[in-house]
Amino acid sequence: MLDVENNKVLVVSRNLTTAADDPLPSQLLPLLSAAPAHRVLRQHDLRRFVVDMEPGDKYAELSRWLGLERLREILGHLKTAENALRKASPDRELQERQRDLALHTNGEVTTLDPDAVYSWCRAQSGRFLEGPPTISTRADLAAVVERLRVKRNSLITSTANVERVKARDRARQHVTDILGSGGSLARARKAVAEELISATRLETIRSTASSPQLAPVWTVAERFLRTPVDRCPICQTDWERTEAGSQDKALAAIRESLVGMEAYREAEELAAHTTKEADAAVVALSDQVTGLLRQCHTLVLSSTPQLAPLEEALCDRLREHLAARDRERLLSGAGAQLEGLLTERVLKDLDGLPLPGEPTEVGQMDDLVQQLTGLDQAMTRLAELARLAIEYRRVEKGFSAAVDAVQRRAASMVTDVVEQLRADVEKIYAKIHPDGTVPAIHIDPDTESRALLLRVDFHARGRTVPPAGYLSESQINTLGLALFLSAVRLFNQQFPFVFLDDIVSSYDVEHRTNIVDVIAEEFDRFQILLTTHDRMFFNMLRARLSDKSWQFETIQGWSLEDGPQRRSTLPPEQEIEQLFKAQDRYEEAGNAVRRFMEEWLDRACARFGAYTPHRPDEKAYERTLFDFWEPFLKRIGELQADFRNIVVTSPSYQRLKTHPLINYYSHHRPDPYTWGAMGDVKYVWENFKQFRKLFNCASCGNELRYDKDNKKVYCGCGKGFLSQVTTADPSQSSREGAEPEVGGG
Amino acid sequence: METENKPQPPLLLTGETLLDGMLSGELADLTKYDADIIRLLKKHLMGASIRSRAGQELADDLVDLAQQRVAKTRPK
Numbered sequence: 001m002l003d004v005e006n007n008k009v010l011v012v013s014r015n016l017t018t019a020a021d022d023p024l025p026s027q028l029l030p031l032l033s034a035a036p037a038h039r040v041l042r043q044h045d046l047r048r049f050v051v052d053m054e055p056g057d058k059y060a061e062l063s064r065w066l067g068l069e070r071l072r073e074i075l076g077h078l079k080t081a082e083n084a085l086r087k088a089s090p091d092r093e094l095q096e097r098q099r100d101l102a103l104h105t106n107g108e109v110t111t112l113d114p115d116a117v118y119s120w121c122r123a124q125s126g127r128f129l130e131g132p133p134t135i136s137t138r139a140d141l142a143a144v145v146e147r148l149r150v151k152r153n154s155l156i157t158s159t160a161n162v163e164r165v166k167a168r169d170r171a172r173q174h175v176t177d178i179l180g181s182g183g184s185l186a187r188a189r190k191a192v193a194e195e196l197i198s199a200t201r202l203e204t205i206r207s208t209a210s211s212p213q214l215a216p217v218w219t220v221a222e223r224f225l226r227t228p229v230d231r232c233p234i235c236q237t238d239w240e241r242t243e244a245g246s247q248d249k250a251l252a253a254i255r256e257s258l259v260g261m262e263a264y265r266e267a268e269e270l271a272a273h274t275t276k277e278a279d280a281a282v283v284a285l286s287d288q289v290t291g292l293l294r295q296c297h298t299l300v301l302s303s304t305p306q307l308a309p310l311e312e313a314l315c316d317r318l319r320e321h322l323a324a325r326d327r328e329r330l331l332s333g334a335g336a337q338l339e340g341l342l343t344e345r346v347l348k349d350l351d352g353l354p355l356p357g358e359p360t361e362v363g364q365m366d367d368l369v370q371q372l373t374g375l376d377q378a379m380t381r382l383a384e385l386a387r388l389a390i391e392y393r394r395v396e397k398g399f400s401a402a403v404d405a406v407q408r409r410a411a412s413m414v415t416d417v418v419e420q421l422r423a424d425v426e427k428i429y430a431k432i433h434p435d436g437t438v439p440a441i442h443i444d445p446d447t448e449s450r451a452l453l454l455r456v457d458f459h460a461r462g463r464t465v466p467p468a469g470y471l472s473e474s475q476i477n478t479l480g481l482a483l484f485l486s487a488v489r490l491f492n493q494q495f496p497f498v499f500l501d502d503i504v505s506s507y508d509v510e511h512r513t514n515i516v517d518v519i520a521e522e523f524d525r526f527q528i529l530l531t532t533h534d535r536m537f538f539n540m541l542r543a544r545l546s547d548k549s550w551q552f553e554t555i556q557g558w559s560l561e562d563g564p565q566r567r568s569t570l571p572p573e574q575e576i577e578q579l580f581k582a583q584d585r586y587e588e589a590g591n592a593v594r595r596f597m598e599e600w601l602d603r604a605c606a607r608f609g610a611y612t613p614h615r616p617d618e619k620a621y622e623r624t625l626f627d628f629w630e631p632f633l634k635r636i637g638e639l640q641a642d643f644r645n646i647v648v649t650s651p652s653y654q655r656l657k658t659h660p661l662i663n664y665y666s667h668h669r670p671d672p673y674t675w676g677a678m679g680d681v682k683y684v685w686e687n688f689k690q691f692r693k694l695f696n697c698a699s700c701g702n703e704l705r706y707d708k709d710n711k712k713v714y715c716g717c718g719k720g721f722l723s724q725v726t727t728a729d730p731s732q733s734s735r736e737g738a739e740p741e742v743g744g745g
Numbered sequence: 746m747e748t749e750n751k752p753q754p755p756l757l758l759t760g761e762t763l764l765d766g767m768l769s770g771e772l773a774d775l776t777k778y779d780a781d782i783i784r785l786l787k788k789h790l791m792g793a794s795i796r797s798r799a800g801q802e803l804a805d806d807l808v809d810l811a812q813q814r815v816a817k818t819r820p821k
């Protein structure tokens with residue numbers, strides 16, 4: 001395949017074996033996705049879409065052509081985004097924060113109105129302070145809160161509850177110091193864990209180091225043995241007779257031992273250090289717990305009995321000289337219990353601690369401070385949320401606008417494309433069956449039920465029926481062919497290629513002619529591979545398409561080794577010209593001319609409605625020149641006057657009409673045709689070429705058509721029939737090739 | 746059999762090309778559509794393959810967009 005735009009060639013080849021799997025080559029996948037409509041049509045496929053496929057399968061096919069799955073995916077994601085965006089809207093938090101306003105103002109302020117909120121704060125604060133304070137900003141509010149706290153504390157300290165309040169505050173502080181993220185419990189856990197790690201490492205090294213306590217001895221020995229001596233200084237034995245074998249080996253062994261001892265010494269130092277740290281952390285923790293317990297005793301908290309044994313475990317046992325592993329285990333258990341007790345019991349006891357004799361204003365001021373603090377937080381957040389809501393709505397609106405545009409376009413796309421397809425199918429159908437009643441074709445996809453109904457109007461407009469059972473076989477095949485060609489033309493624009501495999505078997509000559517016209521006129525920018533076993537159709541194609549750069553081949557034979565043997569076939573006119581060049585092949589040339597004339601006349605008779613009877617014998621379908629020529633001339637005499645006059649007055653018509661060879665060879669004879677000389681053949685040929693031109697449009701060059709209903713000769717280009725007649729000089733009429741121009745319309 | 750070189754008709758708009766075509770065409774009109782939103786649509790929904798969570802990720806980016814715009818307008 002040639003990519004014309006990029007001038008690249010894609011070559012994909014593979015070995016095929018009968019009955020073996022033939023997976024699609026991956027190089028073709030991008031190509032096929034760009035051209036979703038089927039590219040190969042066989043005779044038996046003509047009915048497939050129209051009759052054989054279920055509505056669901058038809059929808060699946062159309063969906064593939066239209067890329068509806070991709071569209072569905074995109075619309076699904078847009079819907080998901082819309083829903084997620086709606087859920088993320090700040091409106092919900094906005095409402096909750098406004099409820100906070102109402103909550104903190106005892107229902108008196110329900111919307112974000114700073115003036116109203118501050119007014120409420122002034123009124124409430126004024127109950128406890130000497131008159132309503134000035135509150136118009138957050139800073140003013142914070143200042144009032146501080147004044148209230150000071151006032152509240154002064155009320156407390158003036159009563160006998162001061163010691164209980166202090167004890168409570170100290171207890172709360174102890175709890176915070178113990179439980180905080182950097183609190184004493186966390187620090188103790190960390191230190192004890194590090195102690196365990198270093199102790200474990202020390203054990204490991206100890207197991208490998210040899211006699212580490214002798215490190216100082218080995219150090220001295222190493223220093224001594226750096227100087228060569230004759231014998232071991234310890235046992236006074238010659239080195240050769242010692243276990244080491246030499247002074248150097250002894251020195252190396254001592255140094256190796258010293259390395260291991262060094263590692264051991266370091267591990268020992270580290271273990272000692274971590275133990276010291278763990279001791280300090282445990283002491284700090286136990287001091288905090290002891291302090292807490294003291295305050296709990298003072299306050300007579302209900303959780304005190306549970307706290308006491310934990311204090312004992314942490315203070316007494318943890319401080320004993322325990323192995324690292326044991327200490328870690330003890331702290332783990334006691335620490336977890338302590339954490340749970342403080343969180344679940346002690347803090348709650350402290351919060352609910354009764355303080356008899358406390359002035360009621362203290363509680364009220366506590367409540368007011370809490371309300372004012374909550375109001376400040378709510379207003380701050382509300383202001384932020386209000387700004388966020390504005391931007392959020394802008395984004396939401398902008399997104400909705402884009403989504404609406406996509407949805408509108410998607411809805412209209414399906415309708416538009418299906419209508420485009422439908423109109424094109426009708427157009428191609430009408431070109432193939434111009435004489436019959438063209439049924440209005442309905443293609444109705446239902447995206448909800450994923451079904452597609454293909455129906456036609458039958459007998460009356462609006463009376464829609466399925467094609468099967470109402471249309472003839474030929475009409476059904478034409479509908480299938482039109483659908484296929486329209487789909488290819490519409491959806492495979494990026495890959496304009498189509499393969500038509502023997503599709504005309506069920507058509508007569510007239511309709512085959514029309515199919516050839518469709519191929520030639522409607523698909524001129526397509527690369528088309530067309531196969532046929534029908535010689536007549538093959539010749540028809542050659543005659544019609546030889547001037548449109550088509551190549552023709554015939555398969556001459558087949559062998560197992562080489563496969564089909566193809567031979568290029570020249571267009572018939574070129575073939576005839578080639579025969580003329582060989583001066584002695586006039587019989588062949590004559591037969592070629594005769595066959596050409598017969599085939600052209602066969603089509604022309606069908607096109608213009610000339611009645612050509614078949615022979616009532618065993619060779620009923622082998623009609624000769626005479627079988628076509630006479631009826632055609634008769635028919636010409638019945639055509640509209642202006643066109644008829646052009647034809648009958650043309651020199652070529654006059655010459656051929658009375659030529660003895662035509663008449664001679666028009667009669668059926670059992671013997672093969674014999675031509676007198678090449679000159680005879682050339683004369684007939686040249687005049688026939690001129691005669692043939694009379695039936696081609698002068699504007700576009702296509703063959704003229706005949707509207708049987710209106711009895712009118714016209715051209716498919718729609719330019720209109722313009723007869724342009726030049727007066728022929730009788731002396732000029734004898735010259736070959738001199739012909740008037742003829743327009744079609 | 747060969748084709749003749751003729752000018753090609755405009756490509757048909759199908760489901761495969763609809764959004765890509767709109768993002769390059771109608772939705773590119775910045776007088777009607779928000780440029781940042783169109784940019785996000787291109788980021789998440791354009792191209793041959795779309796991630797399975799594209800919708801949610803698009804929504805997340807839209808929320809981020811609103812928050813970034815608020816941050817720019819926040820009083821100092």
